[in-house]
Amino acid sequence: MTNDERDPVEVELEALRPIAPSSELYRRIGDALAPASARPWRTTLAIAAITAAAACVALVTWLARPRDNPTVSNEFATTTTVPAPLAVAQSATALRDYRQALAESPARLEALLDAQSYRPMGPPDPAPPAASLARINQNWIQ
Amino acid sequence: MNRTNRLGRSRASIAAAIMFASAALAPIRAQPAPTPAAAASVTDATDRNAALQYWQAFAELPVPDDAQRKLISTWETAPLDATADKLLQSAADALKQLHRGSACDRCDWGLNKQDSFAMRLPHLVKARDLARLACLRARQRLTTGQTAAAVEDIADTLVLARRTGADDILIGIMVQASIERMAINAVAPHLQTVSKDDLAHLSDRLTKLPPGGTLEGSIVWEREYGLMSLIARLQDPKSDGRRGEQWLADTLGLPPAAIKAAGATPQTVAARLNALRPIYDAFPEALKLPQPQAHARMLELQRQSDDNPLKIALPDFTRAYDHYAAMQTRLTLLRAAVAIELAGPQRLKDFTDPYSGQALEYKPRPTGFLILSKVTEEGQPVTLTIGSADK
Numbered sequence: 001m002t003n004d005e006r007d008p009v010e011v012e013l014e015a016l017r018p019i020a021p022s023s024e025l026y027r028r029i030g031d032a033l034a035p036a037s038a039r040p041w042r043t044t045l046a047i048a049a050i051t052a053a054a055a056c057v058a059l060v061t062w063l064a065r066p067r068d069n070p071t072v073s074n075e076f077a078t079t080t081t082v083p084a085p086l087a088v089a090q091s092a093t094a095l096r097d098y099r100q101a102l103a104e105s106p107a108r109l110e111a112l113l114d115a116q117s118y119r120p121m122g123p124p125d126p127a128p129p130a131a132s133l134a135r136i137n138q139n140w141i142q
Numbered sequence: 143m144n145r146t147n148r149l150g151r152s153r154a155s156i157a158a159a160i161m162f163a164s165a166a167l168a169p170i171r172a173q174p175a176p177t178p179a180a181a182a183s184v185t186d187a188t189d190r191n192a193a194l195q196y197w198q199a200f201a202e203l204p205v206p207d208d209a210q211r212k213l214i215s216t217w218e219t220a221p222l223d224a225t226a227d228k229l230l231q232s233a234a235d236a237l238k239q240l241h242r243g244s245a246c247d248r249c250d251w252g253l254n255k256q257d258s259f260a261m262r263l264p265h266l267v268k269a270r271d272l273a274r275l276a277c278l279r280a281r282q283r284l285t286t287g288q289t290a291a292a293v294e295d296i297a298d299t300l301v302l303a304r305r306t307g308a309d310d311i312l313i314g315i316m317v318q319a320s321i322e323r324m325a326i327n328a329v330a331p332h333l334q335t336v337s338k339d340d341l342a343h344l345s346d347r348l349t350k351l352p353p354g355g356t357l358e359g360s361i362v363w364e365r366e367y368g369l370m371s372l373i374a375r376l377q378d379p380k381s382d383g384r385r386g387e388q389w390l391a392d393t394l395g396l397p398p399a400a401i402k403a404a405g406a407t408p409q410t411v412a413a414r415l416n417a418l419r420p421i422y423d424a425f426p427e428a429l430k431l432p433q434p435q436a437h438a439r440m441l442e443l444q445r446q447s448d449d450n451p452l453k454i455a456l457p458d459f460t461r462a463y464d465h466y467a468a469m470q471t472r473l474t475l476l477r478a479a480v481a482i483e484l485a486g487p488q489r490l491k492d493f494t495d496p497y498s499g500q501a502l503e504y505k506p507r508p509t510g511f512l513i514l515s516k517v518t519e520e521g522q523p524v525t526l527t528i529g530s531a532d533k
Contacts, residue, residue, distance in 0.1 A: 093262050098263065099312075102312070119205070
């Protein structure tokens, strides 16, 4: 090939032309850019979904409300209400659980630790039932 | 522009780029490629927090099936067959992290001590799980002549044990004792099969173990983060939405009946808790006594809380003391046994009973020897038997 000859690759590149966008693409872009007021059905749907979710939360909260004996005096009456108790208090891996087990016997502590052994990592299970704790390893250390 | 010119210009540009890149990379290329040992030293940088390595190990722990669970629970005597081999293969990554954790010179588990008795301690269970696997592998290695690798497993397990107790939380110290005992039980039957070089390495690592928890420290911890923390909360009992009795029951792990027996008001409950303070304060002095007197004194102190419905806020330091004394003694016995294996029974005189200061006793046996201490646990003297391993 001489210096004056055109590179076939360049000729091929020059022949390439972008494809015009389809009318469907224009319509979708226009829809996405339109102000919210132009899509009243979406606003209505969002409000309905939020209302439904709020209703569900209220229902669950009402169903799960504490049903303590109202005749028991509560000298600790709170002035500030924090929504939920500490999740750690529900866990069997809290210090208090181990302390309580150790207060009974070192073997009980071992049994509690054994009951939690080799579980996949994740949210803790509730405290093991008494039956599983009864499987006490008499050999305390080990 | 003709093709040859363009091509020549392109080549010149590429050559220039290569020269520039070469110049930029020259300082890097001038350094020798890192050796495996150098790479390991970067990985095992001692200024790292060991807990981060241990938590990676915990995340890599296998979830054993029923057969493997049974094997783990009987790791000291279970047959070292294909099932054990498969389990240990699945635990290889976790055990690698255990070893890396040992190389770190500090360990902070990041415990939320402000949660007082509600504080989570998930690392304790995981540490026991990991330790059992390490001891099983040590046993496998000891029976197959891989004593150098087995020594690493044993020492790594002991380091982990120390770190589970290092926060001075009594439960952590109990777990430390449990794991230390595992490691010692894994190596003691096979100690006579370990080469002198490997014994010397084990001896070295035993002298370099990180500090574990102390009973003195745990009394301080339990008083400050347990008892005093609860009393402080009772002065401002509005920080939680739970009913008072339930809040105390959740926090202390007490049945509401006990709270009721304590008066069920912040004032009466605080008074009951405050009544435990003098008992706490007297424990450190009791620890300074020789073991029999210390045990008796601590029992006496413990009994002073018998009529207190909130005595759960005072842990059973007496029983913990016995386990703690046994733990320290057991490790002394292992150090003495290693020294005896290295240089003969006359080395025993270099070691004394850590709680009485008295001499340890050596008794030869047909397949090894026995070392006895004066410290007792559950009424029995703490001893260490070397040898008698099934091949």
